[in-house]
Amino acid sequence: MTDHSESLVLWPAPSAPGAVDATVTVPGSKSVTNRALILAALAADPGWLRRPLRSRDTLLMADALRSLGIGIEETVSSSSAVSGLPRGRGESWRVIPAAPQAPATVDVGNAGTVMRFLPPLAALADGPVAFDGDPRSHERPLRSLIEALRALGARIEDGGRGAMPLTIHGTGSLDGGYVEVDASSSSQFISALLLSAPRFNQGIEVRHTGRTLPSLPHIRMTVDMLRRAGAQVDAPDSGGEPNVWRVAPGALLGGDLVVEPDLSNAQPFLAAALVTGGTVTIPDWPARTTQPGDALREIFTEMGGRCVLDDRGLTLTGTGRVRGIDADLSQVGELTPGIAAVAALADGESVLRGVAHLRLHETDRLAALTKEINALGGDVTETEDGLRIRPRALHGGVFHTYEDHRLATAAAVLGLVVKDIEIEDIATTGKTMPDFPDLWHRMLAGDVD
Ligand SMILES: O=C(O)C1=C[C@@H](OP(=O)(O)O)[C@@H](O)[C@H](O)C1
Ligand SMILES: C=C(OP(=O)(O)O)C(=O)O
Numbered sequence: 001m002t003d004h005s006e007s008l009v010l011w012p013a014p015s016a017p018g019a020v021d022a023t024v025t026v027p028g029s030k031s032v033t034n035r036a037l038i039l040a041a042l043a044a045d046p047g048w049l050r051r052p053l054r055s056r057d058t059l060l061m062a063d064a065l066r067s068l069g070i071g072i073e074e075t076v077s078s079s080s081a082v083s084g085l086p087r088g089r090g091e092s093w094r095v096i097p098a099a100p101q102a103p104a105t106v107d108v109g110n111a112g113t114v115m116r117f118l119p120p121l122a123a124l125a126d127g128p129v130a131f132d133g134d135p136r137s138h139e140r141p142l143r144s145l146i147e148a149l150r151a152l153g154a155r156i157e158d159g160g161r162g163a164m165p166l167t168i169h170g171t172g173s174l175d176g177g178y179v180e181v182d183a184s185s186s187s188q189f190i191s192a193l194l195l196s197a198p199r200f201n202q203g204i205e206v207r208h209t210g211r212t213l214p215s216l217p218h219i220r221m222t223v224d225m226l227r228r229a230g231a232q233v234d235a236p237d238s239g240g241e242p243n244v245w246r247v248a249p250g251a252l253l254g255g256d257l258v259v260e261p262d263l264s265n266a267q268p269f270l271a272a273a274l275v276t277g278g279t280v281t282i283p284d285w286p287a288r289t290t291q292p293g294d295a296l297r298e299i300f301t302e303m304g305g306r307c308v309l310d311d312r313g314l315t316l317t318g319t320g321r322v323r324g325i326d327a328d329l330s331q332v333g334e335l336t337p338g339i340a341a342v343a344a345l346a347d348g349e350s351v352l353r354g355v356a357h358l359r360l361h362e363t364d365r366l367a368a369l370t371k372e373i374n375a376l377g378g379d380v381t382e383t384e385d386g387l388r389i390r391p392r393a394l395h396g397g398v399f400h401t402y403e404d405h406r407l408a409t410a411a412a413v414l415g416l417v418v419k420d421i422e423i424e425d426i427a428t429t430g431k432t433m434p435d436f437p438d439l440w441h442r443m444l445a446g447d448v449d
Contacts, residue, residue: 010398011426011437013415014444019320020278020416022443023313024269028053028259029291030432031221034061034113036257038121038195039229040095041070047254049093053262056431057111062093064106064118068125071096097254102127102170110134110362110403110431116145116188119168120196123154126172132165136403139163141185141360145192148181149174152193152200176200176249184210185357190245191222197247198231208243214330214357219245221290229253260286263293265433267338268409269443270296270316274305275345275417277320280443285314292332299327299335303342322346324391330354333361334406336387340369341410343389344378345417356385362431363402372399372407376418396420405431412440 033053038061040047052058062072073094102125108115115137122129143162150156153175158166176197183189190206190213197204213219223235223245232248234240266282273280286294287309297307297314304323305316324346329336333355343350358365366387370380376397379390399411401424408429415421429436 008425009427010422010424013399013412013421013423014441015419016272016276016278016416016444018276020272020276020280020443022269022446023281023283024266024439024443025283026261026266026269026439027055027433027435029262030055030057031113031218031291032225032259033058034111034117035191035195035222035225036259037061037065037072037095038117039225039252040254041065041068041097042121042196042199043095043097043229043252043254045254046094046096048256049095050256050258051091052093052259053432055434056109057113060107060109060111060114061118064108064114067104067106068122068129069098069101071098095254099172100125100170102129105130105132108133108137108164110136110140112140112186112188112361115140115142115164116186116192117195119145119149119156119166120174120192122168123149123170123174124172124196124199125168125170128167128169130165130167134403136362137164139360144182144185145189148179148189148193148206151179152176152204174200176202176204178205178207180207180209182210183208184212184214185360187213187215187218190219194222194226194233194245194247198226198250198252200249203247203249205244205246212330213243214333215292216331217290217292224290228257229255260284260289260291262432263289263291263296264334265409266293266314267296267335268413269439270300270305270314271338271342271413272416272443273316274300274303274318274342275320275322275413277318279315279317281313281315283313285309292334295332296335299325299339300342302327303346324348324350324389326351326353328354329386333358337365337369337404337406337410338413340373340380340387340389341413344373344380344391344394344414346391348391350389351383352386352389353383354385362404363407365404365407368400368402368404368407369410372411373414376414376421394418396422398422398424400424401428403428405429405433409433409436
């Protein structure tokens with residue numbers, strides 16, 4: 001949790017003039033976009049991504065794949081290339097796969113999906129691929145993935161750190177086969193190994209050996225997207241052994257995928273309806289999805305909202321009264337900062353559990369939320385695996401964001417009802433939602449669709 005506050009611009013968080021009433025179209029899912037890019041890069045024929053997310057994390061992924069020789073062409077059409085999509089929203093990426101080329105260098109930024117999903121693909125290149133990223137990328141967990149790749153036949157130079165920076169010396173193919181991995185610090189280790197596994201000589205059999213496993217919906221998303229791309233996958237959910245995933249070697253199809261809206265990035269907008277007693281609709285909310293953000297329907301209902309999912313999308317209506325919650329968020333960890341913000345405005349205590357691994361996300365999210373909400377007069381305590389949040393009247397002040405997009409959007413929710421909050425480095429939302437400040441202002445003006 002590094003404080004860069006001296007040099008960063010402060011953004012006056014806008015107050016809500018009253019109950020928010022808006023329809024907000026949120027950009028595409030980071031998790032879906034970055035998985036789709038990897039799968040399309042490994043496919044046997046070109047593929048399309050429609051409405052991909054363009055943000056720091058996904059542009060880093062696209063740039064990394066380009067540096068490995070994969071073609072990614074952007075098309076912005078004024079009339080939609082996708083039947084049924086409104087005009088102007090038909091932007092697409094065409095991915096032209098190729099055998100990964102080396103030497104290459106990859107900037108992972110602070111993107112978990114780039115620093116975890118790309119090394120297995122880079123191990124298929126014929127030569128060295130050097131990885132580095134933001135200072136925080138050097139601290140985020142990677143050791144179990146590095147060791148698993150070594151066990152599958154990769155040569156990796158990491159100076160013994162078990163972390164970024166590192167260089168993978170590929171030989172043009174990877175054996176694959178059976179491997180054990182402790183993914184208790186990040187589900188992304190399992191997703192990373194599965195995504196490239198159809199291209200390993202023997203495919204893969206991965207066994208998770210840790211005590212806990214966070215973010216299972218994100219692993220389901222990986223399995224679902226692999227199957228849609230033609231891979232044969234056995235998973236615990238589909239009658240397989242607990243904690244074991246198998247992917248058979250085989251060709252992947254290029255395909256044509258419309259990326260779902262990012263439901264975790266819909267969170268601050270839904271929270272705006274909840275805390276102001278307003279109504280917010282998110283169009284295109286999928287009827288079925290593996291995104292963890294879908295859990296917001298249940299969580300925000302328990303916290304006092306009313307959710308309706310129909311052909312307009314998801315509509316949340318608040319009463320202005322927010323209830324505290326006692327919840328295990330281990331499966332939906334990335335929702336924690338936004339839930340913590342709403343909980344700080346509730347009329348009863350909240351206990352958020354099962355999220356110790358958030359200490360190693362973009363920043364130490366448990367420490368950062370505790371420090372920043374308490375600096376506004378709040379009463380947040382860190383527990384061993386989460387947060388205890390007791391309601392207290394909050395006041396204005398600077399909210400530091402530690403280069404964490406979800407800290408920034410959580411602070412914006414507080415700013416709706418607490419006067420004079422200034423958010424440090426709102427541009428950090430560019431990691432997954434570069435349009436956030438504009439969408440937020442437009443939501444408050446009621447003119448977003
Ligand atoms: O696979 C993914 O797309 C993600 C998995 C989760 O990571 P962890 O399992 O490391 O929490 C989540 O928090 C992250 O935002 C995205
Ligand atoms: C944890 C997150 O991201 P990453 O993909 O960098 O792990 C997040 O977006 O909340």
